[in-house]
Amino acid sequence: MPDNANADGRKHPQGTGRTDVIVIGAGLSGLAAAGHAIRAGAKVRLIAMGWGQQKVAPGWISVCDRAEDDVIAEVRGHAVLHPEHPYGLAGADAMLQGLEQFRALAEEAGLFYDWRQKDGHNMRLMTALGAIQRPAMAPRAMAYGDLTDVSGPVLLVGFTGWRDFYPEMAVNNLRAQGFEARALWVTLPGVDQYWDPWPNELAQSFDNAAFYEAIARQVQPHARDAALVGFPAVLGQDNHNDTVQRMAEQIGRPVFEIPTLPPSMPGHRLSRRLTHWMLHQRARVQVGHPVVRARVENGRCLSVEVEALGHINTFYADEFILATGGLYNGGIKSDDAGRLWEPLFDLPLVTPPGEDRADWYHERLLFEHGHPIHRDTGVRVNPAMRPLNAAGEPVLENVAVIGQMLAGFNPLTDGCAEGIELATAYKAVQTALQLDTQETTR
């Protein structure tokens, strides 16, 4: 008998259908929460309708992009000044611990994330358009492209005929910002077999030594005067670490990755590696199945019902972590009349002012200050990440809400999306498992 209870609940909740923690959502915050709980020794079930935003995001970890010097100090200051902001609620220590836990988790799963340890400042990483973004942490192959201390030209490599990367645009914009940059086009070996390769298909080819060596051979003669050699972020899927290292050796220059149009390979690699790692740790992972209902009694969630292959399975846990990702990922729904609701627990939401949709958006998509709908919509929580009602009282005592479900920040413009996901994931697990939060002096 699989570990699901019968619909009539005859199977005792303490049976095999029970875990310590159920995490709903497989975005960065859900994966980090599940990973952290597993590392703390808890029995965990991760359930998600689909993968989260890491599959479309650049791949780096924005903590506080606007910080000009010490990132952590900036977040500390912000948390003190804005106690209602997710950083204020989780606390700057949770942010720092969340980052470190995530780094350790990824490393256990075989992926490496770096930050500027020498000064704790944000990096300067380029986009495919040649804009400079300032995340605090990044997958190692992206961190190699930190332009902060670069001396000498950056060589940007495009693949002839591949539709998803055009180095000339990046070169123009980098030059306009005072960097030296050049574009180089190389040929993908065996390109005829491709019919519009997506980034993930190309990344699988880059797992293959013959393939990446053929690319490296074409780049090497042009890279002699280059300080760095940039590629679109498709350098391998499962063999990524080796591919980057071997290509750098062959080219004789550091090789770095630039985010592409979705799907995002850094996010894809992370999702794959963490899932494998979790399964290896005997956690339950179900991605592709929606949680359709939650059973709540006296302010406690008892179980959730999951629809899979036409059946409803019921799963029990002591603690539930809701990481369903807000408006973009389906964690919050909206309709043409301007209604906004959280479909699983019908949690109280903070919403933009006004009766209809009139105030949701500014009239330009790239308006400097972002759109109210992204900042003003979400769940309010207390420092234990428990959801609150309008009066500020917790409404569920064993449910934590994290990541982009939270109100009070704009994940697209505030430059702190991943920092908040990791901080709140960490804080939620600490409270759920009643772990002591480590104090940090940094």
Added chain:
Amino acid sequence: MSTTTVEVLVIGGGATGAAALYDLARRGVRALLVEQHDLSTGTSGRYHGLLHSGGRYVVSDPATAKECIDENRVLRRIAPFAIEDTGGLFVATPDDPADFVPKWVAGCAHAGIPIERLTAEQVRAAEPALTPRITAAYRIPDASCDSFDLIHAFVEAARHLGSDAWTYQRVTRLLVEGGAVVGAELEDTRTGAQRTVHAACVLNAAGPWAGVVAHQAGLDVQIKLNRGTMVAMNTRYIHTIVNRLRPPSDGDIFVPVGTVCVLGTTSIDTEDPADIHIELWEVSKMLAEAEPVIPGIREGRALRAWAGVRPLYVPPEDRGQEAANDHEVSRQFAVIDHAKRDNLRGLITVVGGKLTTCRLMAEHAVDVVLQQLGKTIPCTTADEPLPVEEPRRYHELPHRLHKLEHGERGGQLICECEIVSRPQLEAAIEAYGDQPVALDDLRRDLRLGMGPCQAGFCGYRAAGILQQQRGDPDGIGTRALADFVEERFRGVYPLLWGHQLRQFYLDELIYRRVLGLDALIQPLNAEEQADAG
């Protein structure tokens, strides 16, 4: 300043102006058409895609109904490439006034519009998405018509006969000498270059701008400007055009166009010919009106909304009277001979009408033009099909899919939603020579960026290819992308809830976080503001 001399100058690159250019050319008069934007970007390009049978007007406006059915037949004959013969249905629900049905049936008979009564079973078999609550249904020869294809065919045919059309040329002044209009001064809206065109006669076919143009010669032409909003839904719920069988009002037309279903329209008076903004209530109203006819449509995905300004003609005798509602203001057209009306020779204005009657409007207008030129040559535009070398058919997704699936490797797909390939895109850019080209021009040429993702993916790709092809060191690609992004956003701004809200979160994430476009355009915007200041 360069100077050009032509026999007739046509102002306006919509359906009427293009049809007039073609009509003149067939009657041996070489003419020049000037348009302030691109062809088909005004009212003609901002409609629902319906080739009227006339059924909509049989009760309120029988004269227009008669014109519609006649011209419907003519356009099917001369421009089959622009028309998808979807057929039409008029359906009544229990919410509609029952006494309207016999009036409407009699009106159709009077106008000579063939209708066929369908049983409930026949309706259900033909259009299963329609509500089972239908009380009466009639088949009628409506069709779906691509105005873009039609207008381009008129212009291309005229070019073959020695006429020409210039886009992005705004008329800044009409030249008046000795009691006659003798030409116009033009300004290139993209480069600012000035030009003068001398003409023996000027035909004002500027649609909602006709009053503005006439005013440049000191004349007053009264047009009732009326804005209508349309919403395209992501699914082709129906394969036949569906009209509500009730007096014309908001949201009672549903048109299958290509892969989408267009809901239309509202009717709001405006003072500004450029007023194409959309109120959120208009969108909700149209969905609410559609829901009882196509149940479940409100949960669907609204792709894009747009508004057009109808230039309705109010005859002098009707001014001051209130129509029951704006949908009942006559769709009749008028040709104003300013020599007779205002004692100013050399200028003729054509206003009002429907896209369906554009050829007829052109015929009447050109008759008057020729009168002024002292010629009598009969109109032949209804006589034979428009010569089209290769039908564009870009709007037909199945056509493109078929080509791809049957061995014709079109090259990489740049816009997956609309199946636009790299060779197509490169050829379209090439066609502009060294003229300025915006991604939005390429959109109109190819349907680039018009699918569900609204350029989230293809915008960057097209910008990159444009940059590569033009080799402009100042970064034409980045600027073109920024413009395109905002242009696409304007069309979905009223539709951001549910699915499309999520889509635009993704698009915004791509532009801001993955590409950093917002950071790059801030200095550009600041420069522009400084220049303007």
